Amino acid sequence: MSKRRRNIEIALDPLDRAIINRLQDDLPLVPEPFALISSQLGCSTEALLERIERLLSAGALTRFGPFYDAAAMGGAYCLCAMAVPEICFDEIAEIVNGFDQVAHNYARDHLFNMWFVLATETEAGIAEAAKAIEAATGITVLLFPKEEEFFIGFKVAA
Amino acid sequence: MTTLTADEQKLIVATQAGLPIVARPFAEIAARLAICEADVVDGFDRLRKRGVLRRIAAAPNHYALGLTANGMTVWDVDDRHVSELGREIGALEFVTHCYRRPRALPDWPYNLFAMVHGHSRDEVEAKRKRVAEILGVSCRACDILYSTRILKKTGLRLSSSGG
Numbered sequence: 001m002s003k004r005r006r007n008i009e010i011a012l013d014p015l016d017r018a019i020i021n022r023l024q025d026d027l028p029l030v031p032e033p034f035a036l037i038s039s040q041l042g043c044s045t046e047a048l049l050e051r052i053e054r055l056l057s058a059g060a061l062t063r064f065g066p067f068y069d070a071a072a073m074g075g076a077y078c079l080c081a082m083a084v085p086e087i088c089f090d091e092i093a094e095i096v097n098g099f100d101q102v103a104h105n106y107a108r109d110h111l112f113n114m115w116f117v118l119a120t121e122t123e124a125g126i127a128e129a130a131k132a133i134e135a136a137t138g139i140t141v142l143l144f145p146k147e148e149e150f151f152i153g154f155k156v157a158a
Numbered sequence: 159m160t161t162l163t164a165d166e167q168k169l170i171v172a173t174q175a176g177l178p179i180v181a182r183p184f185a186e187i188a189a190r191l192a193i194c195e196a197d198v199v200d201g202f203d204r205l206r207k208r209g210v211l212r213r214i215a216a217a218p219n220h221y222a223l224g225l226t227a228n229g230m231t232v233w234d235v236d237d238r239h240v241s242e243l244g245r246e247i248g249a250l251e252f253v254t255h256c257y258r259r260p261r262a263l264p265d266w267p268y269n270l271f272a273m274v275h276g277h278s279r280d281e282v283e284a285k286r287k288r289v290a291e292i293l294g295v296s297c298r299a300c301d302i303l304y305s306t307r308i309l310k311k312t313g314l315r316l317s318s319s320g321g
Contacts, residue, residue: 009221009222009223009224009226010222010223012223020216020218020223023215023216024215024216024218025213025215026213026214026215027177027213027214027215029184029199029202029203029206029214030199031182031184031185031195031199032181032182033183034179034181034183035181045181049179049180049181052179052216053179055216056179058222059219059222060218060219060222060223061216061217061218061219062217062218062219062311063175063176063216063217064176064177064179064215064216064217065173065174065175065176065177065214066170066173066174066177066202066211066213066214067211067212067213067214067215067217068170068174068205068210068211068212069209069210069211069212072208072209072210073162073170073210074161074162079259079271081266093309096309096310097309097310102310103310103311103312104308104310104311104312105308105309105310105311106305106307106308106309107305107306107307107308107309108230108303108304108305108306109303109304109306110301110303111265112265112266112303114309115230115303116309116310142262142265142266143260144259144260144262144271145259145260146257146258146259147257147258147259147260148240148241148244148257148258149256149257150244150245150247150248150249150256150257150258151245151248151249151256155254156218156220156223156225156254156275158218158223
């Protein structure tokens with residue numbers, strides 16, 4: 001996904017917005033789930049599928065599909081932070097992003113200016129990946145595993 | 159944690175990049191895996207009941223929706239009240255994720271993280287104020303970290319060999 005697509009607001013009409021809002025809720029587990037949704041939205045199934053493809057290719061949606069819980073599969077997630085000197089920030093970002101275990105990585109304006117999520121197939125993989133990143137960058141990785149999860153209202157209004 | 163069967167593992171690997179955008183998506187996955195549509199639907203249903211499948215849904219690009227201000231608000235909340243208050247903060251409609259995490263003293267005194275999105279930093283600041291009001295005197299210190307760049311964004315990838 002290019003930076004250009006990520007950071008530019010995309011023109012959306014009311015049907016696009018209705019689709020984005022509806023699709024953030026769980027898809028019904030029926031053979032023709034999009035037919036059900038299109039009837040709720042008052043458009044044809046073909047029009048809905050076309051719009052979803054367009055929203056994906058325009059970058060308004062980053063993906064559409066199942067969200068699996070890594071922990072429930074025996075895997076693990078962990079939020080991590082590093083304080084990276086500004087002068088070598090891009091270089092370090094490239095090294096960190098090069099690790100397959102790094103699922104997301106965000107620059108933030110703080111002393112701890114690089115925040116990434118490690119996703120590994122085993123719990124032990126988190127510490128291993130963090131150690132490998134420390135060895136590759138020479139920068140301490142702080143680990144912030146979730147100790148308690150409160151209600152996740154993942155939806156945003158389009 | 160739950161053990162996956164070989165069939166469940168195959169279903170996850172086949173769909174973790176996304177669902178086909180077609181009228182009968184489960185039939186299409188079934189055809190790829192050489193199983194029947196009902197097996198796919200039942201497989202997802204079982205995974206959902208066990209909490210492995212959280213939902214089948216779209217991930218919006220917040221920037222494209224005009225939600226360009228993304229602030230990770232962090233709070234040092236009294237351990238005796240953090241669980242109760244965390245539930246309250248997590249239930250706010252503008253908080254998309256809310257977690258209790260360990261502190262990393264002395265540099266990082268914060269144990270409650272709440273992600274707040276808005277169309278502008280002013281909007282995020284107003285929302286942050288509402289969080290501060292709820293936390294009240296139980297909060298000893300707070301900060302906000304705005305994201306300035308997305309450096310990488312992919313999902314979890316389960317390898318096809320299993321794990």
